[in-house]
Amino acid sequence: MSFGANLIPHPSISGVKIFQNKNNFPISWLNTQGYCEYSIFLENVRRVKTEPTKSMIRGSHEHSILEEKFREDAEPATFDEMMETSKTAEILSREFPVISATYGIRGFIDEVWMTPDEFVIIDDKPGTIAYPSSINQVYGYCLAFKDMIKEDRKIVASLRQRGTDRVFWASYFDEKAEKQINDIVNHMHELISGEKEFNSTDNPNKCGKCRFNSSCDKRV
Numbered sequence: 001m002s003f004g005a006n007l008i009p010h011p012s013i014s015g016v017k018i019f020q021n022k023n024n025f026p027i028s029w030l031n032t033q034g035y036c037e038y039s040i041f042l043e044n045v046r047r048v049k050t051e052p053t054k055s056m057i058r059g060s061h062e063h064s065i066l067e068e069k070f071r072e073d074a075e076p077a078t079f080d081e082m083m084e085t086s087k088t089a090e091i092l093s094r095e096f097p098v099i100s101a102t103y104g105i106r107g108f109i110d111e112v113w114m115t116p117d118e119f120v121i122i123d124d125k126p127g128t129i130a131y132p133s134s135i136n137q138v139y140g141y142c143l144a145f146k147d148m149i150k151e152d153r154k155i156v157a158s159l160r161q162r163g164t165d166r167v168f169w170a171s172y173f174d175e176k177a178e179k180q181i182n183d184i185v186n187h188m189h190e191l192i193s194g195e196k197e198f199n200s201t202d203n204p205n206k207c208g209k210c211r212f213n214s215s216c217d218k219r220v
């Protein structure tokens, strides 16, 4: 599935698109922001190029395997058809595209379970630790998804260990979670518009593992 939306490249920030006259950034940045938002600046404003890390390569390989397995017996359906079917039956979708003009965010959800009672939004992660940055990312998917469905079935945010069925963290996407992620999304838009500066981490352990560390002027 694709966004099927008209995305115009931002004039100076590579990952940002203009959608319905508003800056729109990838939801995965909510995870990166929690690690070090300066890496977003290096990659997308200064356009520093790095080799993908081993974990990125492994993640993308495991992703393709799951995607291929899913496609073997998947029946294509439109968004509206899925919403309708899921009112009476449980269905599952992978690589589910979400985009919100209201919040200026977009991305692909690893897996969505749609049931008559609730939607479960799943983001696959390499380990089993529910980092705040991982939670922010899955909340970002929930926020965009909620904006698209415009109905009141409950939404559950979940983190699952990649390549397994093990969901190691789950929580309802309630009012508190929605406010929390909305504040971070607004902060990101202030960085993109230049109202705020991208901060760098002061944690040397993060810099040690960062793929930008050889070209970063803020490394500690």
Ligand code: SF4
Residues within 6 Å of the ligand: 035, 036, 037, 038, 039, 042, 200, 201, 206, 207, 208, 210, 211, 212, 213, 216, 217, 218, 219, 220
């Ligand atoms: S080297 Fe450190 S400060 Fe620089 S982008 Fe990476 S984590 Fe951030």
